[in-house]
Amino acid sequence: MDPAAGSGTLWAGLRRRSANGEGGRGTRRVRVRCRRGPPGCRAPGTMEPAEAEFLAEKELVTIVPNFSLDRIHLIGGDLGPFNPGLPVEVPVWLAINLKQRQKCRLIPPEWMDVEKLEEIRDQERKEDTFTPMPSPYYMELTKLLLNYASDNIPKADEIRTLVKDTWDTRIAKLRLSADSFVKQQEAHAKLDNLTLMEINTIGTFLTQALDHMYKLRTNLQPGESAQSQDF
Amino acid sequence: MRARPRRLAGSGGGMAAAGGEGMRTEQEPDSDGGSEELVLTPAQLIRSLEQAWLNEKFAPELLESKPEIIECVVEQLDHMDANLKRAKKGDLKVSVHHMEIERIRYVLSSYLRCRLVKIEKFFPHVLEKEKSRAEGEPSILSPEEFAFAKEYMANTETYLKNVALKHMPPNLQKVSLLKSVPKPNLDSFVFLRVLERQENILVEPETDEQREYTIDLEEGSQHLIRYKTIAPLVASGAVQLI
Numbered sequence: 001m002d003p004a005a006g007s008g009t010l011w012a013g014l015r016r017r018s019a020n021g022e023g024g025r026g027t028r029r030v031r032v033r034c035r036r037g038p039p040g041c042r043a044p045g046t047m048e049p050a051e052a053e054f055l056a057e058k059e060l061v062t063i064v065p066n067f068s069l070d071r072i073h074l075i076g077g078d079l080g081p082f083n084p085g086l087p088v089e090v091p092v093w094l095a096i097n098l099k100q101r102q103k104c105r106l107i108p109p110e111w112m113d114v115e116k117l118e119e120i121r122d123q124e125r126k127e128d129t130f131t132p133m134p135s136p137y138y139m140e141l142t143k144l145l146l147n148y149a150s151d152n153i154p155k156a157d158e159i160r161t162l163v164k165d166t167w168d169t170r171i172a173k174l175r176l177s178a179d180s181f182v183k184q185q186e187a188h189a190k191l192d193n194l195t196l197m198e199i200n201t202i203g204t205f206l207t208q209a210l211d212h213m214y215k216l217r218t219n220l221q222p223g224e225s226a227q228s229q230d231f
Numbered sequence: 232m233r234a235r236p237r238r239l240a241g242s243g244g245g246m247a248a249a250g251g252e253g254m255r256t257e258q259e260p261d262s263d264g265g266s267e268e269l270v271l272t273p274a275q276l277i278r279s280l281e282q283a284w285l286n287e288k289f290a291p292e293l294l295e296s297k298p299e300i301i302e303c304v305v306e307q308l309d310h311m312d313a314n315l316k317r318a319k320k321g322d323l324k325v326s327v328h329h330m331e332i333e334r335i336r337y338v339l340s341s342y343l344r345c346r347l348v349k350i351e352k353f354f355p356h357v358l359e360k361e362k363s364r365a366e367g368e369p370s371i372l373s374p375e376e377f378a379f380a381k382e383y384m385a386n387t388e389t390y391l392k393n394v395a396l397k398h399m400p401p402n403l404q405k406v407s408l409l410k411s412v413p414k415p416n417l418d419s420f421v422f423l424r425v426l427e428r429q430e431n432i433l434v435e436p437e438t439d440e441q442r443e444y445t446i447d448l449e450e451g452s453q454h455l456i457r458y459k460t461i462a463p464l465v466a467s468g469a470v471q472l473i
Contacts, residue, residue, distance in 0.1 A: 045291065045419070046288075047288060047289075051341075054334075054337070055281075067323070069323060069324065072324055072328070074327070074331050075273045075274070075277060075307055075311060075332075075335065076273070076277050076331065076335075079327075093330065093334065094327060094330070097326075097330065103323075181455075185437040185441075186437065187434045187435060187436060187441070187456070187457065188434045188446060188454065188455065188456045189454065189455040189456075190453070190454055191422070191453045191455060192451075192452050192453055194453060196473060199422050199453075199473060203422055206420070206455075207419055207420045210419070210420045211416060211418075211420070214418055214419075214437075217437075217438075
């Protein structure tokens with residue numbers, strides 16, 4: 001059981017209890033090998049959190065630059081012109097980059113404010129269903145802006161806690177409704193106010209679980225000509 | 232009706248992207264007959280590339296190939312690259328354009344890589360589907376992908392024969408790859424967002440006790456449903472997989 005050296009392999013050691021349930025002497029180490037490919041080429045049907053963040057980075061945010069530049073004609077649209085001291089809207093990927101180069105100051109979006117977020121959190125806790133969120137990418141934007149521009153955002157820590165609380169409430173609701181979806185074997189669900197990050201968190205597991213259950217169910221009937229799909 | 236890219240509209244000088252003016256795509260007067268002009272701004276082109284990327288990511292089967300989008304995006308990227316090489320001044324502008332090029336390139340290569348993974352996974356079925364495609368139906372493989380799939384199939388068959396089948400008793404030396412390789416599971420569940428309102432989508436029952444029922448898909452709503460029912464909607468662009 002020697003670990004083989006390999007670039008890109010991650011070895012995790014698991015301690016397994018022996019059959020009589022004792023720890024200590026009877027335990028054996030089981031090595032589990034999982035290989036991670038570069039993001040973007042994993043199995044189809046999955047999305048990395050990094051890719052959800054990539055999509056969130058297209059959202060527009062206001063910055064106040066300290067340099068001047070005339071209009072930039074990007075493939076995806078025009079930006080600018082940039083004048084020191086005058087606010088301008090740019091996509092988040094550019095805003096973060098400029099901030100890192102200390103060329104601008106970020107202005108938090110209007111929903112990133114303690115009272116508003118408290119309201120949203122309380123609303124979410126009250127309702128059984130999902131309430132609409134101020135931005136379809138609230139989680140990613142919070143993480144990005146608070147990581148790179150927390151000096152531009154007042155009460156950053158409180159905001160982080162509030163957003164996390166809201167997220168936890170929503171994920172708990174999502175887990176419950178996914179559970180009942182699977183138990184009652186429903187065929188369709190409407191999930192209007194869910195954001196992409198939340199769907200991704202549970203999406204792969206849920207769809208794969210549903211697939212497995214479907215395969216088990218359709219293979220119950222013996223006389224059917226359903227072809228076996230797996231070896 | 233397939234639109235084929237003809238040429239990109241001329242660019243402004245310096246850093247301007249090749250557009251602001253729309254891109255003209257015209258159809259050649261070939262067997263499809265008629266001609267249709269589809270004008271896409273570069274921003275819309277990038278938007279449709281991202282849509283195609285997400286759809287391909289989450290669909291269980293290989294979707295239609297979109298050669299016109301890919302060609303146009305590659306043209307745009309090459310054009311912008313050439314512009315950047317020419318204009319060395321203005322460090323900030325160059326880096327901003329460069330960043331955007333990298334982002335678009337990431338989406339494009341992720342899209343192509345996703346398609347290749349699916350081709351490798353389902354190669355006999357993909358080739359079979361391509362062979363039995365009717366004239367005028369859109370192809371699911373680009374010419375390069377088709378060549379790749381055929382080569383992959385030939386290589387797999389040769390490998391299987393040389394490693395295992397050659398050594399089997401003579402009556403067991405045939406393996407039908409079409410039957411042994413698992414088909415894409417069209418019954419898997421997918422998440423989708425509705426772009427165009429649809430009425431009366433049939434939802435098939437899961438268990439024997441349930442009835443089938445119809446639902447309406449409102450624009451902007453999100454759903455979790457089996458892929459098979461909404462596959463034609465994905466192909467037509469009425470829904471977006473997420």
